[in-house]
Amino acid sequence: MNITKLVAKPLTKDAFSEFGDVIEKDGAKHFPINEGAVERFHDLADIQVDSVDGGKAIVSFFQVTTPSFFPYQFNLIERHPKGSQAFIPTDDKPVVLVVGAPTDTPQAENLHAFITNGKQGFNFHTGVWHMPLISEDVGRTFVIIDRSGPGNNCDEVTLENNMLELVLA
Amino acid sequence: MNITKLVAKPLTKDAFSEFGDVIEKDGAKHFPINEGAVERFHDLADIQVDSVDGGKAIVSFFQVTTPSFFPYQFNLIERHPKGSQAFIPTDDKPVVLVVGAPTDTPQAENLHAFITNGKQGFNFHTGVWHMPLISEDVGRTFVIIDRSGPGNNCDEVTLENNMLELVLA
Numbered sequence: 001m002n003i004t005k006l007v008a009k010p011l012t013k014d015a016f017s018e019f020g021d022v023i024e025k026d027g028a029k030h031f032p033i034n035e036g037a038v039e040r041f042h043d044l045a046d047i048q049v050d051s052v053d054g055g056k057a058i059v060s061f062f063q064v065t066t067p068s069f070f071p072y073q074f075n076l077i078e079r080h081p082k083g084s085q086a087f088i089p090t091d092d093k094p095v096v097l098v099v100g101a102p103t104d105t106p107q108a109e110n111l112h113a114f115i116t117n118g119k120q121g122f123n124f125h126t127g128v129w130h131m132p133l134i135s136e137d138v139g140r141t142f143v144i145i146d147r148s149g150p151g152n153n154c155d156e157v158t159l160e161n162n163m164l165e166l167v168l169a
Numbered sequence: 170m171n172i173t174k175l176v177a178k179p180l181t182k183d184a185f186s187e188f189g190d191v192i193e194k195d196g197a198k199h200f201p202i203n204e205g206a207v208e209r210f211h212d213l214a215d216i217q218v219d220s221v222d223g224g225k226a227i228v229s230f231f232q233v234t235t236p237s238f239f240p241y242q243f244n245l246i247e248r249h250p251k252g253s254q255a256f257i258p259t260d261d262k263p264v265v266l267v268v269g270a271p272t273d274t275p276q277a278e279n280l281h282a283f284i285t286n287g288k289q290g291f292n293f294h295t296g297v298w299h300m301p302l303i304s305e306d307v308g309r310t311f312v313i314i315d316r317s318g319p320g321n322n323c324d325e326v327t328l329e330n331n332m333l334e335l336v337l338a
Contacts (some may be wrong), residue, residue, distance in 0.1 A: 007249070025232070028206065033258075034303075036235060038234060038235075039232045040230075041230040044228050058207055058212045059192065060211050061209075061210040063210065064207055090257075090258075091259075132203035132207070133206075133207055134203075144209075148183075
């Protein structure tokens, strides 16, 4: 079994642009609304939904029920072929994520790990491979925006003879 | 000037069903994902977007920049004729909201005030009148899911000779 080490690097728009959007106020277009009482940080993610057959964007919560710890070993990744998937924490704790470009033959050596700064969410574009959400903190809740509709929207792949070992920097 | 007093009542799905969705884990359909490490509270709001002309769902943050205090007087309400608008707090503080049914002639006496329990978001359905977002707490941030696209998607009405006075119970 080959072990590939993945070191989580700070999440930035530039580093993540190949995979999706960083959802954050920093650098966002913003303007006042409600007679100046509220600032709107506008249109922070490209919400992609295949709507040909009635697919639509939905909102859900993900709540962590089992803790995961670092170094964290895994070899299963997934992708959503019919839509993007956005994750926005409801707290200010960092999140560790792993992504890979939307190829049909994902390889361990093409995966990248990032860690948020506690003020960021992220949006995986359609077909981008990713590690399923993990967290050390049971009860953590994320706002999720993804697609509901007909057809398979989740592919899972187990990387054969490869284990990923995810570590913090 | 007539003053109409509005008392904020606890937000419940039943009381709010005429106006939109309460976004909460309580009572939601939920199931385990990610090999049991995460619980998904699924499809919590009807995200409505008029997509005929290319409109789509977008994600934004609203951040409170000016505090509002109770009793709070206002007489301007708004509606979004081309889509729903969802508000999800990123903290556990209650939110006070005011809504009115999607008639073309909104009246002060047909408005209703609610207060969340600190674990709820809410989604105004298309055309539902509402008070613009207020909060006592500068810096509070909400996740917003609404529509971007061509055409006017915000109507404002000032209730003539009427002032609303919003109070907590």
